[in-house]
Structures are given as structure tokens and as C-alpha cells.
Amino acid sequence: MATRSCHICGKEESAEVQMMVCSGCKAQEVNYCSRECQAKDWPEHKIQCKKARNKAKGVEHAPDATPASAPVQAVILSGGQNQPFSPTKTGIPSDHPLFSSSAANISPLSRLAGVPIIIWRLRTDDPMSHLQSRIRATLDNQSVTFLMVDPYTGWAPAEWQQGIGPVIIARVDKKPLTISALELVWMFCDHVSEVANEDGRAAAKRYHSPAAFQKWCVRYVESDPTRRREFQLPV
Incomplete structure (x- = not known):
């Protein structure tokens, strides 16, 4: 054979x-x-x-066959050593198993921000199996780690801190997820994580609303001329 x-x-x-x-x-x-x-x-x-x-x-030849639904715009984050944000635009079918996977794969802060995104690991192994692995650094995906931080503590669960590998990310509502929108969610999570670690839970909680997220996005975009030209608000 x-x-x-x-x-x-x-x-x-x-x-x-x-x-x-x-x-x-x-x-x-x-x-x-x-x-x-x-x-x-x-x-x-x-x-x-x-x-x-x-x-x-x-x-196969039925003239009235229902056409396939348009693909959902998503983003692949390949990750890797010293690659904190490595996005590639992609399209996935609307019935992709990502959309029916565990709610534990939804970014907690993105849900509070009103733009829930869900993350699908392309690897099927246990991320915790790479604690002592020689390839551990190549499976880092720092932006994904920040996307999965706890809204109050600013720390991600252990399984989202190593062994992640490449992922597909899409909006739970299946609206198009652009690279710039994902960057905004990622950097928002990074900011709230920093606030939680430096100023505590009460300070972090002030960011737990769609209004707070959109207000932060405006500040982030307006702080850089390139972002002002290329980013679209609201998310």
C-alpha cells in the first residue's frame, strides 16, 4: 500500500x-x-x-441548488518567537466548527467590550504539554495570550500562556473581522491587563463596557497619524 x-x-x-x-x-x-x-x-x-x-x-446539476453562503472574514494569527502580532486575513465558512466551540474560547474582555471574538487553535495537542518542549518558544502567540486575559486580574489562564501555536479568530456575530479591528481589541486587552496589574481590580473594571472600549479606541487611533488614516471607527 x-x-x-x-x-x-x-x-x-x-x-x-x-x-x-x-x-x-x-x-x-x-x-x-x-x-x-x-x-x-x-x-x-x-x-x-x-x-x-x-x-x-x-x-450536482440542480439549477435551483442553494448557493454557498459567503465566507466569514476572519484573521489568522500565526504567532512564533518574537512575533507578538502576526495577522493574515482569511475567510472561513459560516458553519466552521469555531462558531460552535466552547464559550471558553471567547476573549473575556472582547465580550465586555461588545465585540466578542472567538479563538480556534489550529493545533490539536494539549498546550500544557509544551512546558518543557524544545519548540515552546516557536508556539508562543503573545497577542492571543493578551486577548484571553482575565478582565479583573490581567492574567490569562495557563493554557493560553504557552503552546498556543497558530489560531483563527472571528467575531462571534460573524461580522467581518478586520486586522485593524483585531489590533484594537488586542491592544485594549493589553492596556486593561496593565491597569489591572498596576492599579487593581476596581481600576480595571472601569473599562468593562462597550462605551469604555470605543472611547479607548478613539484615543488609540488619534494618537498615531497612520492609524488615523487606516483604522475605521467604531469597531
Whole structure:
């Protein structure tokens, strides 16, 4: 039997590397070694995937077949050593499992700010397994850590402090998430974390509202000429 290999990176299947296929079309000829590789291929594969699913349902040539919904604009944060904010715009289907994942993956401060965003790790391993790992630094994702800080203490849970790896981030309401909007949420979380650590819980609580978030965004954007040109408010 021929050895299966990853459609994206070419890595071959082994005892350590188990191949996966798309859960939508289950095309056996397209294999992936990880969720990262599957996410990279999705913009191309989704066309093939839709055709395969329609064919299986017998609607391949149906003229009145319901068109696929427009993708939801999201952002990939790849992270990495000395890469605090490394965004790439992407699109994900509106039925992506991210939207039905645990509420624990929603940024707490973004919820209080009125712009709840949800974070989906592309790695499937336990982030805590990398405490002593040689690749620990390469899996850092500092901006994600700040997005997940506790609104009162300014500290993120341990599982969001290491071993994170690349993630996909989208708005819970499925509205487009731009890179500039994500930067605003990230820097807001960073600011509130600093306030919580330096001035305490009561001071941090003053930022726990949509109005406080939007007011802070105006100050952040107005403080830099480039941001004034490129950022859109309100978020």
C-alpha cells in the first residue's frame, strides 16, 4: 500500500504523524498532517468539497441548488518567537466548527467590550504539554495570550500562556473581522491587563463596557497619524 502524504507540506504518514481528511467531503485522495495544513488548503479545497458533497446528495446539476453562503472574514494569527502580532486575513465558512466551540474560547474582555471574538487553535495537542518542549518558544502567540486575559486580574489562564501555536479568530456575530479591528481589541486587552496589574481590580473594571472600549479606541487611533488614516471607527 502506498504511503499517504500531506497534500500541503508533503509530510508522509508514520507512527507519529496520522493523516486526516476533510470531514465535509471525506475525499480520501486529499490528506493533511495537521489542522494548520488543512486551514491553508481550505480556500482552494472548499470548491472541490462543495462539488463532492452536492454530488453525493444528487444535486450536482440542480439549477435551483442553494448557493454557498459567503465566507466569514476572519484573521489568522500565526504567532512564533518574537512575533507578538502576526495577522493574515482569511475567510472561513459560516458553519466552521469555531462558531460552535466552547464559550471558553471567547476573549473575556472582547465580550465586555461588545465585540466578542472567538479563538480556534489550529493545533490539536494539549498546550500544557509544551512546558518543557524544545519548540515552546516557536508556539508562543503573545497577542492571543493578551486577548484571553482575565478582565479583573490581567492574567490569562495557563493554557493560553504557552503552546498556543497558530489560531483563527472571528467575531462571534460573524461580522467581518478586520486586522485593524483585531489590533484594537488586542491592544485594549493589553492596556486593561496593565491597569489591572498596576492599579487593581476596581481600576480595571472601569473599562468593562462597550462605551469604555470605543472611547479607548478613539484615543488609540488619534494618537498615531497612520492609524488615523487606516483604522475605521467604531469597531
